[in-house]
Structure formats: C-alpha cells, structure tokens
Amino acid sequence: MNYKNIPMVPRVVFGRGSFNQLNEIISPKRLNVNAPFIFLVDDVFRGDSWLTSRIPLAYQDRLIYVSAKEEPKTSQVDELVEDIILKSKERPSGIIGIGGGTILDLAKAVSIMLTNNGSASDYQGWDLVKNPAIYHVGIPTISGTGAEVSRTTVLTGPDKKLGINSDFTPFDQVILDSELTKDVPKDQWFYTGMDCFIHCVESLKGTYLNAFSQSYGEKAYELCNQLFLENIITDEEAQEKLMMASWHGGMSIVYSQVGVAHALSYGLSYLLGTKHGIGNCIVFDQLEEYYPEDVALFKTMKQKHNIKLPQGICANLSDEDFDIMINIALELEPLWENAVGKSWKKTITREKLKELYQKM
Known part of the structure; x- marks a missing residue:
C-alpha cells in the first residue's frame, strides 16, 4: 500500500x-x-x-x-x-x-x-x-x-x-x-460556509474516507451545524468558529477528496462563470439521491437564513452547452471515484449528468 x-x-x-x-x-x-x-x-x-x-x-x-x-x-x-x-x-x-x-x-x-x-x-x-x-x-x-x-x-x-x-x-x-x-455580506458568508459544509459531507460520505480525514471532517461538520442551525453565539465566536470549520474542512479533503457537488459545479463555473460557493449550493440543492440527509439539512439552513438560490440557470442552454459542462465534470475522475466507488462509470453517464444539470 x-x-x-x-x-x-x-x-x-x-x-x-x-x-x-x-x-x-x-x-x-x-x-x-x-x-x-x-x-x-x-x-x-x-x-x-x-x-x-x-x-x-x-x-x-x-x-x-x-x-x-x-x-x-x-x-x-x-x-x-x-x-x-x-x-x-x-x-x-x-x-x-x-x-x-x-x-x-x-x-x-x-x-x-x-x-x-x-x-x-x-x-x-x-x-x-x-x-x-x-x-x-x-x-x-x-x-x-x-x-x-x-x-x-x-x-x-x-x-x-x-x-x-x-x-x-x-x-x-x-x-x-x-x-x-467581520464585514463579509450575509449571502457571501452563507455560500462560502456551505462550501465548507459540502467539503465535510463529500469527504465523510466518500469511499476514500479514512480516520485522518474523518477526524477533521467530523469537527468541521459539527461546527457548521452549530453555526448555521443554532443561535447561541456572538458574532466574534461565529467568525472564529467558521474560520476553524474552514481549516478543518480543508484538511479533511486533503487526505480524501470531494464528490458530486464539486464535480458538477466545476462545469457550471467553466461554462457560466458561476462563482464556486454559490455553484456548489445550486448543485447540492439537487443531490438528494447522493446525500439525502445532508441535502435536507442544507435546505433547513437555507430557509433559516432566508437564502434564495438562483433558479433555472441551465434553462436556456443548448445541447452543446450541456456537453461542455458534462466533459468538464467527467474529467474529475478522483471526485467520482470518491463519491460513487471504483465502478462509477456504470452509473455516472452523460445522460445522468445532463438530467442533473437540467434541474438547475
């Protein structure tokens, strides 16, 4: 090994x-x-x-x-x-x-x-x-x-x-x-915070998971839940906790990998210029099939903080546009292997990815 x-x-x-x-x-x-x-x-x-x-x-x-x-x-x-x-x-x-x-x-x-x-x-x-x-x-x-x-x-x-x-x-x-x-706008705070939350989910639910990545991922996940679901801390505490969640979430994927949301959001970013944090949120919102409990939590967080995600960003895209995004997403092989396993190509087809993009 x-x-x-x-x-x-x-x-x-x-x-x-x-x-x-x-x-x-x-x-x-x-x-x-x-x-x-x-x-x-x-x-x-x-x-x-x-x-x-x-x-x-x-x-x-x-x-x-x-x-x-x-x-x-x-x-x-x-x-x-x-x-x-x-x-x-x-x-x-x-x-x-x-x-x-x-x-x-x-x-x-x-x-x-x-x-x-x-x-x-x-x-x-x-x-x-x-x-x-x-x-x-x-x-x-x-x-x-x-x-x-x-x-x-x-x-x-x-x-x-x-x-x-x-x-x-x-x-x-x-x-x-x-x-x-301290002066980060509310929506920006939410989108980058969710980038961290999604790092944890994709690491903890992935096939690459190990004790090293798990120890960091679990801590960051716990901090994200405190920050986005509870009302118990001052602004200063919240800023410090999110900084630590970000560090631990980043460390969690250093020794494992991200998954479906990141792979698909790279496609959105390449074609449409969608910023990474908001792109992850738009994608994650549609991933019940892969991360059911966590997508439900995410929707609760979104509601609690009154966040309205952009709708229909893929509504007017051509087949050629979808192909470009699908090509970008499929190039990220380690992400798919972490998310779905070594035989990911059997289920992650071009048709499947197009169907997911069409929901966004």
Missing part, C-alpha cells in the same frame, strides 16, 4: 488582531532590498484603510488589487506573473495573498509560476509541478473555501477547470485573523 505523504502548512498564527504580526513574520524572509514582497489583495479592500494601512510595504514592495468577481483563470495567473517579472529588479521575496478563496488560489498559483516555466494551464492536474514555489503567505478575509490549507489552486483554463494539485502548492505561512471577516 502506498500512502499519501501530504504537505501541510508549516506555520500558522491564529487569533483576532494577528494580522498586525505580518511584518514581524515576513521580514526575516526578505531576500534583499531589491527582492520585493508582492501583496495580492482583494479589491473590495481598495480604499479600506482599516486593512490596507496595516500592510507593511517597504523598499520595492508592491500592492496589487485583484478583482474576485470572477473565478481565477490560468490567463490571469500568467498576466500577473509577467507583470511581476517585468516590474521587479529581482525575483520576489514572497507572495502574500489577502482575500477569499479566489485571491488565495491566485497567490498560490503565482508563487508556483514564478519558478516554473510555461503557462499555468500546463500544470492543471495532479503533481505536474517540478520546482518549489517561492515563499507564499495566505491571509483569508472570508471563511469556508479551505483554500488557506489545501494543496490545490483551482483555476479555469482554456480547456478545463482544474487545480494545480501539488506538494508545492500549500502556503508556507497562514494568518488566521477572524476579525478580517
């Missing part, structure tokens, strides 16, 4: 206000005054001095605002890498991503592509990266995606939506400051 030897984030700081330690943490990693730190920051913080005034810029450092309105693309990674190389005197000392899953995934991908030749699309898949990434730090400002802890960076490429899954992808340092999540 050949067991996975997984990389984990080697250093993590947790606590409200820990963002203020950023300078102290990264200063020893500065290679020299000409090797900048590049801060990739979600552009929702443009003009928000509460956060941006605390970013410790020095020497040749750059702050680049990045929009998270669309899912991250391989072309976007390539453009950022080219811009950084052209405007830096030397290879950067490090990349610091400050934002949600989109920004964290871009930070991971950029740090990899600064040391590996070609386009980011060349590395979409499992274990294709040859050279270690440069030093990279993840600072989530929204919780749920697990991007801060995972060994993948999910990207939409010219031909597919697939992560750069590698041992060099995880961050070298993560700062978990739940105070940074």
Whole structure:
C-alpha cells in the first residue's frame, strides 16, 4: 500500500488582531532590498484603510488589487506573473495573498509560476509541478473555501477547470485573523460556509474516507451545524468558529477528496462563470439521491437564513452547452471515484449528468 505523504502548512498564527504580526513574520524572509514582497489583495479592500494601512510595504514592495468577481483563470495567473517579472529588479521575496478563496488560489498559483516555466494551464492536474514555489503567505478575509490549507489552486483554463494539485502548492505561512471577516455580506458568508459544509459531507460520505480525514471532517461538520442551525453565539465566536470549520474542512479533503457537488459545479463555473460557493449550493440543492440527509439539512439552513438560490440557470442552454459542462465534470475522475466507488462509470453517464444539470 502506498500512502499519501501530504504537505501541510508549516506555520500558522491564529487569533483576532494577528494580522498586525505580518511584518514581524515576513521580514526575516526578505531576500534583499531589491527582492520585493508582492501583496495580492482583494479589491473590495481598495480604499479600506482599516486593512490596507496595516500592510507593511517597504523598499520595492508592491500592492496589487485583484478583482474576485470572477473565478481565477490560468490567463490571469500568467498576466500577473509577467507583470511581476517585468516590474521587479529581482525575483520576489514572497507572495502574500489577502482575500477569499479566489485571491488565495491566485497567490498560490503565482508563487508556483514564478519558478516554473510555461503557462499555468500546463500544470492543471495532479503533481505536474517540478520546482518549489517561492515563499507564499495566505491571509483569508472570508471563511469556508479551505483554500488557506489545501494543496490545490483551482483555476479555469482554456480547456478545463482544474487545480494545480501539488506538494508545492500549500502556503508556507497562514494568518488566521477572524476579525478580517467581520464585514463579509450575509449571502457571501452563507455560500462560502456551505462550501465548507459540502467539503465535510463529500469527504465523510466518500469511499476514500479514512480516520485522518474523518477526524477533521467530523469537527468541521459539527461546527457548521452549530453555526448555521443554532443561535447561541456572538458574532466574534461565529467568525472564529467558521474560520476553524474552514481549516478543518480543508484538511479533511486533503487526505480524501470531494464528490458530486464539486464535480458538477466545476462545469457550471467553466461554462457560466458561476462563482464556486454559490455553484456548489445550486448543485447540492439537487443531490438528494447522493446525500439525502445532508441535502435536507442544507435546505433547513437555507430557509433559516432566508437564502434564495438562483433558479433555472441551465434553462436556456443548448445541447452543446450541456456537453461542455458534462466533459468538464467527467474529467474529475478522483471526485467520482470518491463519491460513487471504483465502478462509477456504470452509473455516472452523460445522460445522468445532463438530467442533473437540467434541474438547475
């Protein structure tokens, strides 16, 4: 038996206000005054001095605002890498991503592509990266995606939506400051929280389940139930618990895999540009056949928080459109094997997937 030897984030700081330690943490990693730190920051913080005034810029450092309105693309990674190389005197000392899953995934991908030749699309898949990434730090400002802890960076490429899954992808340092999540809009909080809930369900109900992934998955699942079904905690406690749920949910899939909802939502994202969290919710809403108890729980959570999901997003699609989404979904073989088992191809047919997409 050949067991996975997984990389984990080697250093993590947790606590409200820990963002203020950023300078102290990264200063020893500065290679020299000409090797900048590049801060990739979600552009929702443009003009928000509460956060941006605390970013410790020095020497040749750059702050680049990045929009998270669309899912991250391989072309976007390539453009950022080219811009950084052209405007830096030397290879950067490090990349610091400050934002949600989109920004964290871009930070991971950029740090990899600064040391590996070609386009980011060349590395979409499992274990294709040859050279270690440069030093990279993840600072989530929204919780749920697990991007801060995972060994993948999910990207939409010219031909597919697939992560750069590698041992060099995880961050070298993560700062978990739940105070940074205090202004997340309600619907966004729900969608990324449900991304975490769905990670747990797909890990715990999958054929790849083992004691390692189960221990993390069960904790995150319990936290999600507390957060989305009970009314017993303050805002601060809720922010801290969701941050921990996100971390544990991410760790749960590191040693197992996600399943049906993620496979299908990649198709929606590739064709329609549907954001990952809301895409997972739209798909999961239709998956009683695969996760009956958990879909029922999800519907209760949706009702409790008065969330109205978009309806009929696949209503006017052509057969060709459905084929594109089905092709993307079927490429994700480890997800289907985890969800359904080794003989998944017998039941997961093109007709079956089209029928599921038509319900959305």
